[in-house]
Amino acid sequence: DTGVSQDPRHKITKRGQNVTFRCDPISEHNRLYWYRQTLGQGPEFLTYFQNEAQLEKSRLLSDRFSAERPKGSFSTLEIQRTEQGDSAMYLCASSLVGQRTGQFFGPGTRLTVL
């Protein structure tokens, strides 16, 4: 399968713990996006990268959140000192510069903070 992959698919953690998620985009895609989706809502944009540069961050991305894409390939999203309000589905998407196509989404990581 050459689509976007995310790991883990599910994560249960206790409040106050740190968690890290990984996203592997479609191999030739140079843009990578993170979204958060809560129950009954559409995905909300968090941040995006072009190659290794983080070009935009949403106000939703508090200072407890950090994202990296060190070599312009896979990306990680870390949440420090998790709170119950962080419980959500975290979606990763990728696209190719110059192609006006839709973003292609991974299956998501479902985070539950107890």
Place this chain on the structure above:
Amino acid sequence: AQSVAQPEDQVNVAEGNPLTVKCTYSVSGNPYLFWYVQYPNRGLQFLLKYITGDNLVKGSYGFEAEFNKSQTSFHLKKPSALVSDSALYFCAVRDGDSGAGSYQLTFGKGTKLSVIP
């Protein structure tokens, strides 16, 4: 700022009947519009997009959407619904004039489509 409204939380339709899922948008520049479908415990799957050109856009699985600039709408349609079309559908918009700026998609809240056998 850009926004999307999907006025119906749920749409029920009998199998074989035509279906419409409504979407209206607001964006300052030229709209790039998208429809995605989400099945339970799955990620979003791209259905179709409007960037420019014909107002009627054809996509995957027999779906199509009509772009109406004057009504700022991009309704999703299918001539004959299948039970397997039952899923959550999301409309999304991006500002096509953002240049090197924002590439973020803004999504609606989603519409649950139920196709009744």
